[in-house]
Amino acid sequence: MAEQFVAKASEFQNGDRQIIRVGEDEIGIFKHEGKYYAYSNFCLHQGGPACEGLTIAGVKEKLRDDKTSVGLYFDENSMHFVCPWHGYEYDMFSGEQVADRRLKLKKYNVVQKGDEVYVVA
Amino acid sequence: MDLIADRGRRVTVEELNTSRLLAHADKQSRDRKFDEVLIVDCDAHHYENEHFGDILPYMENEVFKQLALASRAKGGRGSVAPSGFGYQDMGGRVTRYPLRSSEKTDQSGAKRDVQLGMRWMDAMSVDYSCLFPTGMLNIGLHPQKEMEFELCWAYARWVTEKVLPESGGRFYTMLCLPFGDPEGSLRMVEHFGDRPGVGGFMVTSVRDNLQVHDNRHMKTYAAIQERGKVLAFHSGPHWGSSTFQSCNRFISAHALGFSWYNILHCTNWVVNGMGERFPKMPVLWIEAGLAWIPFLMQRLDHEYMLRPSECPILKKKPSDYMRDMFYSSQPMEIQDMEALETTFRMIKADTQLLYASDYPHWDFDLPSTISDLPFVSEKAVHNILGGTAHKLFKLPPRNEKQKANLIKHGNYVEC
Secondary structure (H helix, E strand, O other), rough: OOOEEEEEEEHHOOOOOEEEEEEOOOEEEEEEEEEEEEHHHHHHHOOOOOOOEEEEEEEEEEEOOOEEEEEEEEEEEEEEEEEOOOOEEEEEEEEEEEOOEEEOOEEEEHHHHHEEEEEOO | EEEOOOOOOOOOOOOOOOOHHOOHHHHHHHHHHHHHHHOOOEEEEEOOHHHHHHHHHHOOOOOHHHHHHHHHOOOOOOOOOOOOOOOOOOOOOOOOOHHHHOOOOOOOOOOOOOHHHHHHHHHHHEEEEEEOOOOOHHHOOOHHHHHHHHHHHHHHHHHHHHHHHOOOEEEEEEOOOOOHHHHHHHHHHHHHHOOOOOOEEEEEOOOOOOOHHHHHHHHHHHHHHHHOEEEEOOOOOOOOOOOOOOOOOOOHHHHHHHHHHHHHHHHHHHHOOOHHHHHOOOOEEEEOOOOHHHHHHHHHHHHHOOHHHHHOOOOHHHHHHHHHHEEEEOOOOOHHHHHHHOOOOOOHHHHEEEEOOOOOOOOOOOHHHHHOOOOOOHHHHHHHHHHHHHHHHHHOOOHHHHHHHHHHHOOOOOO
């Protein structure tokens, strides 16, 4: 395992992502609300570029106590990233596929040294 | 370009480039040496609504042509073709939908749809694709049979005269027929049936009132069979129909709609003995996945054993007729591998299943969805990916290794 340079921290804005190649692998690194998250860029479904699509909050449905539905809403405490091929949706914080959390993208550690961001791969 | 994500959060994305979007598909193709396998995609799409300006002038009837052209004039409120409700792009999550117009093509080169097609076909190592329209799949919902015919006719002329010839033979098609106008359908088969690139004809299955067994359609089927062409049923969703208006989510209308229309028309096809009437005409069921087939086989066989008097033409069980027919693979429900293996056995997938991508639609399948199945033999992989379609549509191999593999697996025919 070696540290692979990703980007200058000062140039890596919240909401951005970087894709780096490490040999045959590709890793997607996101910066979300000041924290870094890094996952394999190969979707668990058909191998699409899992980290290269939309980032969007998770959708939830609110129920009243009597089980009637209030409706759908975006859960601002969550953040997902979506494979652009078919819409496979992953939890930004864990890399879990949100429809079946047993499925997880390979996660990588990210370290910041001074103004430089590295992923350990 | 910015894509709007949730409330004010924006994601900057570069313009769409299909080759770059499908770079991982290209890697799969190289890793699996797909260039040595003839791969035929029996169901892919373009967006013909973006070309109505070129298509509509091919309409024959001047009155209907004027109506259609005027409805598209700036400020006009008309609608040329029926459209459906839905969110195919998943609220922008499948980015090639909102970004499609941003993709650059060579203005001096082949038609834009041909250039785009070559990009994804090359990435997937697809040698040939059967090109279908998208919006026109709803043509069966048009209230005017005259306009249904005119639009089908105009599209057929445009695609066979302007699009297919620019694809270097790599696109073929099965032309949509105006089934609301049986005489018009027959005329189309007679007029277009022998044109290069026409592998068959298509019933756009989203039709609530279609009776495939209606006597008025027999001449059309006979004409298709006589020419050695394929009759395909291409399914679709119809959220606006009374059947699906109780569905409050697109996922429900989509999952059920595709299956429903194939189930409906296949049932009528089988119980009315169409397999006995036109035994030499290959019939292909497209874009409803595979899970509906074992259900229908069991359901019809069960009822047939009790009520054979209602199906006196049949000489074998409904499922036997269904095993004589062909099925496109996409969207293949790879969820329960044992159930899928059983499905492959029940439909005789080795000889009856044809690979389909459905690209660029949101639930497309790559060729690896077939080649990576753990229970499928090497021969079956070759058959499903292209060998069976090679025989059905007479599509020649594009290199010597493909030819050798076709011969090795008993699929090769002179084209």
